[in-house]
Amino acid sequence: MSLQEQKKFISSIHPFENLTLNELDDIAEAFDVVYFKEGTTVQSSQSEPKFLYFILKGLIQEKQEDEVLAVYSKNEIFDSASLIKNFSKNSFVTAQESICYTLPRELFMSILSQNQQLENYFFQSISEKLNNNILHEKNKDMANIMIAKVKDAKVHKAVIVNSKTSIYEAARVIKQEKIPTLLLKDDEGEMYIVTDSDFRQKVILNRMSFDEEVVKIASKGLVYINEDDFLFNAQLQMAKYGLKRVVVKNDEGTIVGILDQISLSSFFATNTFAVSNQIVKAETLEELKEASISFIKIIKSLNAKGVKIEFISKLINQLNKKLLDKLYRLMAPEELLDKSCLIVMGSEGRAEQILRTDQDNALIISDDCTISDEKLKEFTFNFTETLVDFGFPRCEGNIMVSNPYWCRKQSDFKDLIYKWINEPSGDHFMNIAIFYDALCVSGDINMIKELKTYLFKISSNSQSFYSNFAKIINSFDVPLGFFDGFVFNSKDENHKDEIDIKRGGIFILVQGIRALSLQNRIYNTNTIKRINALYELGLFEKETAKELVMAFNFLTSLKLKSNLEKLDLNQKIDNYINPNKLNTMEKDLLKDSFKIVNRLKKHLEFHFKLNYV
Structure with missing residues (x-):
């Protein structure tokens, strides 16, 4: 490589893009190239390291005795931690023939002392690196919001009436169509616009007759914008002409809607408050469905603006709860409303479902509820089908209120829980896990609380139950291996170059924390809240809890x-x-996250004695 190519190579590796030009020159000039055969020990354990290695080619394994802890490949570095401590705890051995650049320790430490950004990075804990990376990536994604299109925002429906329509009739149309703006068209094809505020300010204050033509209070000079134009161009147009709205057309020149300043502002502010209000005010299923469609836009906007994954999930969970509560109240027969508890389970119950997957819900009915079986069956079927129409797919495992197994009296649920505990099987352990994550979204919350208290009570004296409940994590392997540091999916041709981040990381962490929380009678359903509760009980050290939270958030953010x-x-x-x-x-941080999951897995194996069940 030429000196210029070396500098480009160095700058491509995080965090060395933060080097000054002089520091970059110093490193490039100090570089030396070394070659290692396969099986060569590059750095021995219990030694004082002399170099920071930049890998040009090959694979390097970090090993503790015979166990491979990590694998480093092309365009990665190792081992900064050993250099800083001036002690190599583990050995580094080539898994393939390898070529590296070496940077002397003295120069590396000298540059660290001069460059604050590098120093901050290399002295951070894993949890701090994970957190700062998420912020770093979100800042980069801020640029995405600048390429949002007009059609990405809420565009109000365009309703066009004849300009000779009366003021009374026009006001009636606005109310009936539930729109803030009405377009008028005269016999010559001239277009006008009238808003709800025009009725207040021009008609009422001037005491105009309701029978006069609405065109008398309308405005001319409409400004048009294409639905595929950039949203910030619409903002510029509004600012340029001092307008509060523009008319949106498609490529064929057909008017498709009206974009107003409120919608524009709502988009850049994620539109969360407006959607929440839309759910509260919804009087029909169609109005509720329209509000639910906005969820994806909100998620994209929040993600682009750098909002942390745990706050996105909390916000979307709150909107989902409002949506399901309103849907239940709109659809449920009167006999059920005060005599039932609608619950969501799985990731939705843990407030960790961001993008909609399948339905996981159930209905607990009071023992004194008098609803007929036929009426209940009709309602639960319609409720499930409406959710499908809203974009919540059917659960492949049929865990839905339309399945009688998940729709029953409270006392029947107690019998079911007793059976799950005392007749252990794979399906029963799965049902316990799903039910333990249950969250009330509508109705009497005390019903689910009483059932969870019962679950804690009848499982409390059985250590073998908790061990068998946790054992499923041994069926899942963390995908850290020898090929580029990861074990890829080899069974499915569609995913042969990919890893299942849920099976290999998220599930192990969620199930492990769930097992510890169930054993310790923690009512929280959210994984992060459970981790914090376990820390408060003294089951985790502070740094361990912090690492688990950040690993969970990082894995979830990658998946999102x-x-x-x-x-x-x-x-x-x-x-x-x-x-x-x-x-x-x-x-690098994905490997760190998987290491954290692996440590949790080993802790659980010891805690629950999983090798003996």
């Missing part, structure tokens, strides 16, 4: 980022990510 990209390409969302599409820092 991947699925948002798939949505943009009209692809099916799933749990797979391609590590080769990640930058060097993301790959």
